[in-house]
Amino acid sequence: MRCPVYDRRLTDMTSESDLSVLKPLAVNVARGTSHIFLLGIAANLISAAIFIVIARVVTTSQMGIIGIFMFLNGLCRLLVALGMPGAVTKFVAENYAKKELDVASGILHQAVRVTIVTSIATALAIFLMARQMSLIILGDESHTVLFQIYSVDLVAGGLLSVLNAALLGLGKTKDLSQINVGYLCTRGVLTALFVLATEPLRGLLAAWTTSDLIAMAILFLYNRKYLPSRTRLLSLGELVRFSTPLYVQDIVNFAYGWFDRAMLFAYTSLSTAGIYLTATTALGIIAGFPGAISTVLLPTYSGLHGSHGRKVLHDSVRSASRYTCYLATPLAFGLFATARAALTLFAGESYQEGTLSLMILCLFFGLTLISTNLGNIPLAIGNTVLSLKIVTANAFVGLVFASILIPYFQAHGAALAKGVAMLLGLYATIVFLRRELDIAIDQEALTKSLLAGVSMALVVLVVQVLFYNRFLLPIYVLIGGVTYLLALRWLHAIRNSDVELLKTFLGSRFEFATRPVERFLVRQTRQ
Numbered sequence: 001m002r003c004p005v006y007d008r009r010l011t012d013m014t015s016e017s018d019l020s021v022l023k024p025l026a027v028n029v030a031r032g033t034s035h036i037f038l039l040g041i042a043a044n045l046i047s048a049a050i051f052i053v054i055a056r057v058v059t060t061s062q063m064g065i066i067g068i069f070m071f072l073n074g075l076c077r078l079l080v081a082l083g084m085p086g087a088v089t090k091f092v093a094e095n096y097a098k099k100e101l102d103v104a105s106g107i108l109h110q111a112v113r114v115t116i117v118t119s120i121a122t123a124l125a126i127f128l129m130a131r132q133m134s135l136i137i138l139g140d141e142s143h144t145v146l147f148q149i150y151s152v153d154l155v156a157g158g159l160l161s162v163l164n165a166a167l168l169g170l171g172k173t174k175d176l177s178q179i180n181v182g183y184l185c186t187r188g189v190l191t192a193l194f195v196l197a198t199e200p201l202r203g204l205l206a207a208w209t210t211s212d213l214i215a216m217a218i219l220f221l222y223n224r225k226y227l228p229s230r231t232r233l234l235s236l237g238e239l240v241r242f243s244t245p246l247y248v249q250d251i252v253n254f255a256y257g258w259f260d261r262a263m264l265f266a267y268t269s270l271s272t273a274g275i276y277l278t279a280t281t282a283l284g285i286i287a288g289f290p291g292a293i294s295t296v297l298l299p300t301y302s303g304l305h306g307s308h309g310r311k312v313l314h315d316s317v318r319s320a321s322r323y324t325c326y327l328a329t330p331l332a333f334g335l336f337a338t339a340r341a342a343l344t345l346f347a348g349e350s351y352q353e354g355t356l357s358l359m360i361l362c363l364f365f366g367l368t369l370i371s372t373n374l375g376n377i378p379l380a381i382g383n384t385v386l387s388l389k390i391v392t393a394n395a396f397v398g399l400v401f402a403s404i405l406i407p408y409f410q411a412h413g414a415a416l417a418k419g420v421a422m423l424l425g426l427y428a429t430i431v432f433l434r435r436e437l438d439i440a441i442d443q444e445a446l447t448k449s450l451l452a453g454v455s456m457a458l459v460v461l462v463v464q465v466l467f468y469n470r471f472l473l474p475i476y477v478l479i480g481g482v483t484y485l486l487a488l489r490w491l492h493a494i495r496n497s498d499v500e501l502l503k504t505f506l507g508s509r510f511e512f513a514t515r516p517v518e519r520f521l522v523r524q525t526r527q
Contacts, residue, residue, distance in 0.1 A: 043177075044288030046184040051281050053192050055347040058200045063274030065201060068137060068265060069150060070277075071258055073157070073208075076126075078254050080118040080158040083247025084111045085165035087239055092169030105227040108166045110239055112159065119158030127151035138270075146201055153209035156216045163219035170226050179218055187211035249388045256395035256421070260414040263402045268410050276411040278347050279354035280418075282339075283361045286331045321373045322442040325449040326493070330484045332366030333453035337460035338476050345470040357415040364419030366453060368426045370441050377433055390432050394425035445493070452487035459483045485521065494521040 055063065088111045095104040126133065130147035134140065167176045190210050194203030261280065264273045335342060339358040343351045378387035398421030405413030433439050460480045488494055 043181050043184050044285060046181065046188055047288075048281075048285045050184070050188040050191050051278075052346045053188075054195065054200070054204065055278060055351065057195055060271040060274040060350050061269070062201060063277055064265070064270030064272070065138060065143070065146075065274075066204065067261060067273055067277040068270075069146070069205065071262060071265070072150065073153075074254060074258065076122055076154055077157055077161060078250055080115060080122050080154070081161050081247075081250070082114065082118065082240070083243035083245075083250055084114065084239065085161045086246040086250075087111070087243040088162055088165040089169040090242070091239075092166050093171070096170055101228050104169075105229070107239070108162070108223060108227060111162045111166075114239075115158055115162050116155075119155050122158075123151040123154040126154065143201070146205055149202065149205040149209060153205065153212055156209065156212040159216050160212060160219065163216065163223060166223050166227075167219065170223075172222070172226065175222060179215070179222065182218075183211060183215040186214055245385075245388070249391065252388065252391045252395050256391055256398060259395065259398045259402055259421075260406075260418045263399075263406050264411065264414050267406050272411055275351050275354040276357055276414055278343065278351045279358040279361065279411075279415070282335065282342060282346075282358055283365060286335050286362070287365060289328060289331055317373055317377065318440040318442050321370050321440075322445040324370065324372050325442065325445040326488070328369045328372070329366060329449040329453040330456060330481065332362050332369060333457040334460070334477065334480050334484075336362035336366065337457040337464075337480060338473060341464070341468075341470045341473040341476060345473050354411065357411045360412065360415035360419055364422045366450070368422045370446065371422070371426045371429060373441070374426075374429050374433060374439070377439070378436075386432055386436060390425070390429050393428040393432075394421055397421045397424045397428075448488065448491045448493040451491060452484050452493065455487045456480045456484040489521055496522055 054066065058066065088107060091107045092104045095101070095107065127148055130151070131141055131144045133147050134143040164176065164180075167179075187207060190207035191204060194207045197203065198206075261273065261277060264276055336359050339362065340352060340355040343354055343358060378390065398417055401420045402414060402417035405417050407413070409416065430439070457480075460476050460483070463476060463479055
């Protein structure tokens with residue numbers, strides 16, 4: 001049976017009028033959101049640097065404890081937010097657009113009041129039960145002070161999501177991106193200072209608390225800058241009614257994001273969980289690049305859907321998939337091929353056991369990276385129920401496979417469960433979306449990028465069999481990059497239209513950079 005998602009003939013179905021809409025929109029949107037993309041990449045690299053510092057000074061067991069606090073932090077912030085960040089973004093944006101600033105300010109004040117109450121109540125419970133939590137979760141009472149320090153952080157950190165959401169609703173994305181990068185830089189510096197100067201785990205949590213307090217103060221001042229002190233409060237009932245479905249979806253999203261690591265905490269040692277956490281963090285660094293693309297795609301899809309309808313949205317999804325494939329595939333298969341060298345060079349020899357888990361995760365990520373282009377479509381077309389169905393299906397599949405595989409294969413089983421969830425999740429996304437609209441993926445780009453990526457991985461693996469040294473990682477990356485580009489050229493993967501779009505985006509000032517790309521990647525015999 002023909003699957004329209006991968007039907008290459010759809011490439012030829014776009015009319016000239018649609019192309020005339022897509023090309024200027026693609027360039028304008030790319031230019032308008034480039035700061036979001038670039039700052040998102042910068043934030044991802046800063047987070048990676050922070051994690052490398054931590055991995056170098058803690059044991060694998062301590063890394064497992066850090067993973068538990070990362071899980072606890074995500075869970076508590078989710079619980080105290082009550083789904084309000086999404087509601088704050090929506091209502092602040094609507095009223096700000098209507099110039100009803102007192103209503104927009106009232107919405108933020110209402111959400112802040114509720115979040116303060118829930119944050120303090122949760123933090124107080126953790127502080128009073130710190131000894132019992134240390135005994136139950138970590139097996140002894142020696143880590144009681146860690147839970148006490150974290151309870152202080154929760155009060156500050158609990159407000160961050162609401163204040164972020166308000167600034168997003170005001171449309172101050174550039175300010176928000178810069179604040180978040182500054183926040184991560186501050187956290188990185190404090191982490192290095194506190195972890196090296198004192199006991200690593202206490203220093204890390206102290207760095208969390210200090211950086212969250214600073215970020216909370218800055219975000220509060222920025223919101224006060226754009227919103228008046230006078231307020232007209234939105235009904236709490238209305239805010240809660242809108243937030244409840246979002247709250248449910250946030251919980252399901254959290255379950256999908258953490259099911260593999262959470263179950264490892266329950267079934268294995270802290271050391272095993274710490275090594276696996278390092279592997280998933282390494283994948284997260286790579287996934288952050290297409291993730292930044294996904295962040296840009298949501299407003300793009302929403303604008304196209306609102307202005308030009310689903311036909312142009314269909315074509316824009318196919319166009320976006322083309323560039324996602326060519327840009328993200330070498331990252332996934334490159335990390336797959338250099339997993340051992342990357343882990344041991346940046347995290348240390350003690351994390352070498354995570355090599356196979358990381359390779360499994362990278363392989364499945366490389367096979368499913370087009371989900372980056374599809375995940376935001378339900379929100380773009382305003383179907384939040386569809387989005388909830390997709391995420392719920394993904395989380396359910398992951399939990400089932402994790403419960404089967406982790407008891408027998410531990411970290412490798414967790415990686416397999418996550419990979420299967422990613423693969424079946426992509427299938428579920430396609431099935432559900434096809435009920436709403438006709439979607440298409442650029443089959444040519446998908447096939448050729450996978451062929452080039454696999455070729456690159458094989459070459460790098462062979463080189464490592466002959467000459468392995470973790471300090472040769474930059475050489476392996478260079479060999480892999482050259483191999484990937486040669487494969488793209490041999491496969492006639494890059495078209496003249498791709499280079500023309502790049503030229504239009506960069507402008508004439510950067511023609512010196514685009515000309516070599518065109519000469520090398522575009523075969524002149526291909527029209």
